[in-house]
Amino acid sequence: MSLKTFQFNLSNLRPWLTLLAITWLLGSLGLGWLVNSLVIIVGLLLLTPILVYFGFRWWLQYNLASDQCPVCRYEFTGLNNTELQCPNCGEQLLVQQGHFQRFTPEGTIDVTAVEVSSKVLDD
Structure with missing residues (x-):
């Protein structure tokens, strides 16, 4: 494994390591509630569209x-x-x-037409 490949792999991990460090720092300062609330908000933002999609499909199935x-x-x-x-x-x-x-309004009488043959009467 070369040094450039190792540096490239560390550059991909940098955002995750930064997030982990910030979380650990906030937890050690007694602000764990802030981290928990942010995790809950992000979880709700990710879960809400999925629940709405399946809820809408269920509603359509019955309506x-x-x-x-x-x-x-x-x-x-x-x-x-x-x-x-x-x-x-x-x-x-x-x-x-x-x-x-x-759909017929109140008081409408529905009539079915019947064809009647006509006869010509001679005088």
Whole structure:
């Protein structure tokens, strides 16, 4: 092992050795609480994004609904307990318990049209 390689390895360890020396100095002066609080803050800063990521994925798993539009049978995704519009036909829909339902205001009567053949009567 050459002297240059050894110096190069020490230059990589310098920040860690400095941090260890500062921690030891603060602990010996009775400021261990400061070191502990800084470690807790850094730990929370590292852990919070991970917890938020997994929490958001869990929330999406239980609140995302994929179904077909009851009018045009176009399949898409929406959030439970929300009102949305079908991107294909524009129908107002309500998402409840993982299924899409037509959103109709109070007092609206839904009618299904039936085709009736016509006959011509001769006089």
